[in-house]
Amino acid sequence: MQYWLMKTEPDVFSIDDLKKGGVEPWDGIRNYQARNYMRDQMEVGDRVLIYHSRSKPMGVVGEAEVASAAYPDASQFDAKSKYFDPGATPDNPRWMLVDIKYLRHFPRVVTLAEMKAEPGLEGMLVIKRGMRLSIQPVAQSHYETVCALAEE
Numbered sequence: 001m002q003y004w005l006m007k008t009e010p011d012v013f014s015i016d017d018l019k020k021g022g023v024e025p026w027d028g029i030r031n032y033q034a035r036n037y038m039r040d041q042m043e044v045g046d047r048v049l050i051y052h053s054r055s056k057p058m059g060v061v062g063e064a065e066v067a068s069a070a071y072p073d074a075s076q077f078d079a080k081s082k083y084f085d086p087g088a089t090p091d092n093p094r095w096m097l098v099d100i101k102y103l104r105h106f107p108r109v110v111t112l113a114e115m116k117a118e119p120g121l122e123g124m125l126v127i128k129r130g131m132r133l134s135i136q137p138v139a140q141s142h143y144e145t146v147c148a149l150a151e152e
Contacts, residue, residue, distance in 0.1 A: 001043075001045060001046055001047065002041065002042070002043065002046045002047075002137065003046065003047050003048075003049075003137070003138040003139065003140055003142075003143040004037070004042065004046060004047070004048045004049070004066075004135060004136065004137060004138055005048070005049045005051050005060070005125070005126055005135070005136045005138050006026065006048050006049070006050060006051065006064070006100070006134065006135050007051045007052075007053045007126075007134045007135075008050065008051070008052060008053065008134075009052070009053055009054045009055070010052045010054075010055050011054070011055075014052065014061075015050045015052070015061045015062045015064075015102070015105060018050065018064060018100065018102045019102045019105070021102070022101065022102055023067050023099050023100070023101045023102070024099065024100055024102075025073070025097050025098075025099050025100075026038070026097050026098055026099070026100050027073050027074075027075055027083070027097045028073070028075060028082075028083045029073070029095065029096075029097065029134060029135065030083065030085075030095065031133065031134060031135075033133060033135075034133055034134050034135040035094075035095055035096055037135045037136075037137065038070045038096050038097060038098045038135065039070045039096040040070075041137070042066045042070065042098050043066060043069075044066055044067060044068060044069065045065060045066065046065060046066040047063060047064075047065055047103075047143060048063065048064040048065060048066065048100060049062075049063060049138060049143065049146055050062045050063065050064055051126065052109075057109055057111040057112070057113070058111065058112045059109040059110050059111035059112050059114070059115070060106065060109065060110040060115075060146050060150070061105060061106055061109055062102075062103070062104055062105040062106050063103040063104050063106070063147070064100045064101055064102055064103050065100070065101050065103055066098050066099075066100065066101075067098070067099040067100060067101035068098050068099035069098070070096040070097065070098050071096065071097065071098075072090070072093035072095070072096060072097075073093070073095040073096060073097040075095075076088040076093060076094060076095045077089075077090060077093075083095070106147075106150035106151075107150060107151060108150060108152075110146050110149045110150050112126070112127065114149065115127050115146065115149075118145065118149065120141070120142070120145040121142055121145055121146070123139070123142075124138065124139070124142045125137070125138075
């Protein structure tokens with residue numbers, strides 16, 4: 001099993017939206033590295049920390065899991081979508097997604113500031129200055145530390 005952090009803006013798609021749907025496609029990713037993680041490394045059952053960005057406070061709000069193998073993001077073929085990619089074709093898709101299954105809300109937000117101050121999270125990508133990638137691998141020890149902090 002692998003561990004991930006997936007960022008989302010709560011005014012666009014929040015953990016509450018994920019809970020309502022139960023299982024939702026993680027669509028609209030238009031960064032090649034994030035796409036590669038979904039396409040090449042994510043597997044069904046991998047655990048995911050859901051991180052709310054552009055919110056006050058920013059931080060990890062809950063857990064989810066990968067619920068499907070990667071498949072083409074249909075929005076790349078829709079000319080009316082803001083995620084439309086004229087260079088993508090059904091025979092040669094550029095953008096992939098995975099389905100994500102809601103697991104739980106944390107009892108409290110584990111804030112970015114708190115994660116930066118936690119010695120056990122040194123090296124975690126989300127706390128690195130300038131790290132904007134929306135999907136990031138997370139070490140198992142970091143995942144477990146964030147989950148423990150949420151329970152405090």
